[in-house]
Amino acid sequence: MSSIAILQQYSSSLNYSLQMLFWDADKVSKCVTDIKILYETANIKNKVTDGDVVYPRPSADTSESKGMEIDNVSFAYPGEKSKESALRDVSFQVPAGALAVIVGANGSGKSTIIKLLTRMYDADSGTVRVDELPIADYRLADLRQTQATLTQDHELYPLTLGENIGLGYSEHVDDEAMIMQAARDGGAATLLDKFTDGAKTNLKPVLTAYGYHLDDEKHKTLKTVLGKLENPTGVSGGEKQRLVAARTFMRFRTGKIKLLSVDEPSSALDPTGEFELFERLRQTGEGKTMIFVTHRFGHLTKHADIIICMKEGKVAESGTHKELMALDGEYASLYNVQALAFKESEVRLAVRTFFARN
Numbered sequence: 001m002s003s004i005a006i007l008q009q010y011s012s013s014l015n016y017s018l019q020m021l022f023w024d025a026d027k028v029s030k031c032v033t034d035i036k037i038l039y040e041t042a043n044i045k046n047k048v049t050d051g052d053v054v055y056p057r058p059s060a061d062t063s064e065s066k067g068m069e070i071d072n073v074s075f076a077y078p079g080e081k082s083k084e085s086a087l088r089d090v091s092f093q094v095p096a097g098a099l100a101v102i103v104g105a106n107g108s109g110k111s112t113i114i115k116l117l118t119r120m121y122d123a124d125s126g127t128v129r130v131d132e133l134p135i136a137d138y139r140l141a142d143l144r145q146t147q148a149t150l151t152q153d154h155e156l157y158p159l160t161l162g163e164n165i166g167l168g169y170s171e172h173v174d175d176e177a178m179i180m181q182a183a184r185d186g187g188a189a190t191l192l193d194k195f196t197d198g199a200k201t202n203l204k205p206v207l208t209a210y211g212y213h214l215d216d217e218k219h220k221t222l223k224t225v226l227g228k229l230e231n232p233t234g235v236s237g238g239e240k241q242r243l244v245a246a247r248t249f250m251r252f253r254t255g256k257i258k259l260l261s262v263d264e265p266s267s268a269l270d271p272t273g274e275f276e277l278f279e280r281l282r283q284t285g286e287g288k289t290m291i292f293v294t295h296r297f298g299h300l301t302k303h304a305d306i307i308i309c310m311k312e313g314k315v316a317e318s319g320t321h322k323e324l325m326a327l328d329g330e331y332a333s334l335y336n337v338q339a340l341a342f343k344e345s346e347v348r349l350a351v352r353t354f355f356a357r358n
C-alpha cells in the first residue's frame with residue numbers, strides 16, 4: 001500500500017511539474033510572438049505621406065482661418081469587405097471656431113469622418129481642406145500638435161494616474177498643479193482622491209519583487225515598498241474615461257490646440273458625468289473648431305452651429321437643430337425616438353418612486 005501511495009504521490013508531482021513546464025513554455029512562446037508583432041508593427045510604413053507646409057501658416061491672418069472642409073469625399077477602409085464604402089460623396093464645411101455635431105445610426109460613417117479630419121487616413125477621392133489648403137499639404141507633426149482628440153479607443157498606460165493625465169502635455173508630466181486642474185476638468189479629481197497615494201498611485205506596475213530574489217528578513221523594507229508599488233490598481237470603465245478626458249484637458253494647456261474632436265467618449269459615464277464632461281469640453285474649447293460625434297441628442301445638438309446627420313455613409317441632412325427639426329426628416333425622427341425614450345424612462349421612474357413611497 002505504501003509503495004502505491006508513494007508512486008501515486010510521485011506521479012501527481014510529475015504531472016504538476018509537467019503542467020507548470022508547459023504553462024511556462026506557453027507564456028514564453030506568447031512573449032516571443034508579442035515581441036515579433038511589436039517589431040513587425042514598427043516596420044509598417046505609414047501610407048499617409050508628409051506635407052511640407054507649416055501649420056498654422058506663419059503668414060496666416062484670421063481671415064485665412066477658414067476652418068475645415070470635406071469636399072465630395074469617398075473612402076473605403078483598406079481591405080474592407082463591405083459592399084458599400086464607409087463614406088460616399090460626403091461634403092460639408094465647419095467654419096473655424098464652430099461647434100459641429102455628427103449624428104447618425106451605427107456604421108453610418110461618423111467616426112470615419114473624424115479619422116479623415118485628423119488625417120489618420122487619406123480620402124480615396126475628393127479633398128479634405130484645412131484653412132483652404134488640402135490637409136495633405138501640411139506637415140503631419142504640425143497638424144497633430146494642434147489637435148486634441150478624445151475617443152473610446154484611448155488607453156491607460158502602466159504609469160501613475162497623474163502621469164496618465166500628464167501625458168497630454170508631456171513637457172509638464174510632473175506638474176502636479178496642472179495635472180490636478182486637468183483632473184478636475186475631466187471629472188477625475190474624486191477618483192484621484194480615492195487613493196491614499198492620489199495622483200502618484202501606480203496603475204499597473206511592471207516591476208516584480210520576485211525577480212530580485214529578495215530575502216524576507218534582510219530586504220523586508222524594500223520588499224514592502226516594492227509590494228506596494230506592484231499592487232495593480234483597478235479602475236472602472238467610467239473612471240478610465242474620466243482619466244482619458246483629463247488627459248485631453250491637459251493637452252489644451254499646450255495652448256496650440258485648434259481642433260478638438262470628440263468621438264463618443266462617454267458611453268460608460270452616468271448621465272450627470274456625461275453632461276458635465278460635454279459642458280466643460282464646450283467651454284474649454286470655446287473659440288476652437290470642435291467636432292463631436294454622439295449618439296445621444298440633447299443639449300449638445302442644441303448648441304451646435306452645424307449638425308451633420310449621416311446615413312449609410314452619406315450626409316442625409318445638415319443644418320442647425322431648429323432647421324433639421326423643421327425638415328422633419330432623418331434627424332427629426334432620430335431625435336423624436338430619443339425624446340420618447342427619455343419621456344418613457346421619466347414615467348417609469350415616476351411610477352417606481354410613487355410605489356416606493358406608498
Ligand SMILES: Nc1ncnc2c1ncn2[C@@H]1O[C@H](COP(=O)(O)OP(=O)(O)OP(=O)(O)O)[C@@H](O)[C@H]1O
Pocket residue numbers: 077078079080082085086104105106107108109110111112113
Ligand atoms: N478599421 C476599419 N476597417 C474596415 N472597416 C471599418 C473600419 N472601421 C469602420 N469600418 C466600417 O466603416 C463603416 C463606417 O464605420 P464608422 O465607424 O465610421 O461608423 P459610425 O457611424 O461611427 O458607427 P458607430 O455609431 O457604430 O460608432 C462601417 O461599415 C464599418 O464597418
